[in-house]
Amino acid sequence: MENWQIEQLHTLFPSERFFTSTADLYSYSFDASFGEYIPEVICQPLHVEEISTVVKKANEWKVPIYPRGSATSLSGGPLPVKGGIVLDMSQMKDTLTIDQENMIATVSPGVLTADIHRAAEEVGLFYPPDPSSALISTIGGNLLENSSGPKGLKYGTTKEYVIGLEVVTPTGEIVKTGGKTVKNVTGFDLTRLIVGSEGLLGIVTEATLRLIPKPQAQKTLLATFHSPVDCGKAITEVLRHGVLPAAMELMDNACIRAVEHFQPSGLPIDAGALLILEVDGTDVSTENEIGHCQTICEHAGAISVQVANNEEERAAIWKARKMVSPAVTELGPTKISEDATVPRGKIPEMMERLQEIRERYQLNLVVFGHAGDGNLHPNIITDKRNTEEMKRVEDAVSDIFETAVELGGTLSGEHGIGLLKAPYLEMEYGTAGVNLMKSIKHAWDPNHVLNPGKMFAEEGQTKVVLT
């Protein structure tokens, strides 16, 4: 950018919301994935009009704009790969209203997901999407990445709850999509197109979310199995018997060992798989269902099944899952967290293939994930300063993507394509599929100013690069 352009932008923002110092530029150069890309200026908009003006300027000058929430993206979503302007949306957070009667929340994009959970629960309502980053991610980031968590199986992902948006288009127009009703078939469903578009098709400035009544009770069990195959059988059986758990979390042997090593809590370290299953509903239904699930797990050959009798025991069960993150850092400082997803029935096979990849590349690969919806999280623990190992990691990651697609699954169930997975998009959708997406992008953003360098691979970019 030219100096005069930066000066002109500065006239739109007071100094406490406009940063150009070296320390600030470096502070907006990263997200929770890889790489460091230095922007030229950071603006913190508070009003939709400010954004519209900046976007129009960017079109005039052909300068890239990168919207950013809390920068917890694991795929490089907000990274300013071509410099330009970072639009830090995190301070646009003044609206969080719950309309109890219509069961609707209206939120500014910078509101944290956990604050929506809390506000809804205070009035007996429920906003189900629960990415594990909820305490820190913005709802804007969640919308654009279509995030989800353990509750995805029963309650679906973020997109199921978005019924209306206010967006600034890539050319700077202010547009409303959808509305305040759950049913709405008026015109194209632009809301759905924008949700999950990773900030390529518009900047979200307000969202209307659908809420549901809060389930009254939860019941949780922890089961361990000799092998992922046994565990997979139990999962299929549970669903075949008409129980739809609110969460089914799976941990593999490497994960169990890591957790036990980090904080011994009596998990069987030779178990091939561990399953945490939770049902929600009424007191009576959860009591029934958890009993059912217990029997099913036992029939499927579980080594042990333990049902939580009270809140304390329930917390203890979930602790095993929450320990995974800190535990695996004992294995190395760098964690590459993938989210390849396969059809549910393919989980045992995917687990086996991951095991092979682990051995082939001699890496610390641990697997956990949301077994109910086939969304696994193979995590490679390494040290990014070890370039030799990082090369093997790159190959392993490529293998994971290819395996998921080969088994009829997808590159990403949660974290998005962003920068890291762009080279693989074509593998999943073919040239024609990717071209259709590109033509949508081009129609909406003819000057390619909004989040350029993401989703679609650059010339010559053929595989994941971490070094």
Next chain:
Amino acid sequence: MTNTQPHTSKLHELAYDATNQCIQCGYCLPSCPTYISMGQESASPRGRINLVKAAAEGKIDVTKDLAEPIDLCLGCRACETACPVNVPYAHILESAKEVITENEQEAGKTAKIKRLTLQHVFTNSNLMRMGGNFIWLYQVTGVQKVAAKMGLLDKFSPAMAALEHVMPTVERPGKRPTRGTWLRAYGTTTATVSFFTGCISDAVMNKTNRRSVELLRTVGCDVYIPKTQNCCGALHSHQGDHKTAVTLAKENIEAFEEVQTDYIVNNAGGCGASLQEYEHLLTNEDSNWQKRARLFSARNKDISEILVDCSPLPFKKNGPAVVTYQPSCHLTNVQKVTEAPRQLLKQIPGTQFVEMGQSDTCCASGGIYNLLHHEEANKILDHKMDFARATKAQVMIMSNPGCLLQMRLGIKRAGLDEEMEGMHLVDLLAELCDIP
């Protein structure tokens, strides 16, 4: 622009590995008071860690780029408690401060007031006590000249001037409990303790210290106050003066080995945290020092822990209708003492304990942060006072002298001085047990 200055390589050596432990997940952001008040990534723990990393890689300049964001950190360490992967933030912070300080000195920059004052005043507890005496004189006689002579009060103005109004009354020097002799328990002895007086507390909160000793004796402790003890060194390591901090630590370890007791007791969350971390501070010393440090820290306790163990306290009268509590960050995040002070407050007859919203966020006293960054500190403080007001408490309790002064300032700024009083935990408990 890679730069291979000696300070860059020193920072690399001290903290680069630690910065690489950060996975940039951002979990620490909502817990950081400076991020909440300033709203920019360079004022967040994740931002600061990344800047230290960039400086260690020689990408940014230690003085020009790194010093300010680091200076604006409160050192409250709430980010450490929030971090899921245990990034050693304090170590990163202190390494950065050390290198920044050295670099400034080399560059021949006029040493800042803070460091002058630190080295010359806080290392010398006699001088500090004298300072306390002067504050006492100042308070009873109102002679401004005395303060001017000390040169302490007006150097920090206007921040100091603001704090001065909230200073507790300092007692006549003669009332200080004697050092170097056993002060026996009133009744049967249940434990023996050495009392750590702290330098600032000893100077300006000597009444609280005296009452701490009296409370301990009342609940059955034989108390010994080692003579040669000194400042804990917290202020020095927080300001990048690692060398002095190590010297002070060694002096204190020696002082408290003189008489063996069950516990070393302090009433200042900040000092206690620093005593707790002597082992870490002395990691580069020989194994004998490390062992002595480990034994020292193992005996270290906050006074609330001892008082809870000796509960119930012999209360003589009812307390105020409502009390609330602003914990000391270092008591919470370093010593991990969170329940004991609350348990004591819940025992007070006739008193309801009300938890204050966001009580775990720092009050921006942060050692001497409120003296060095007056405006930023006030912004954070005023935000906190909104939650304080909502508790409708008559008394707000603190467990560290810095927090006490800061919250009294907050009460004054919020115009609550008619309704609410800020007190040290010990002072309230002592009053209700009829200890003058």
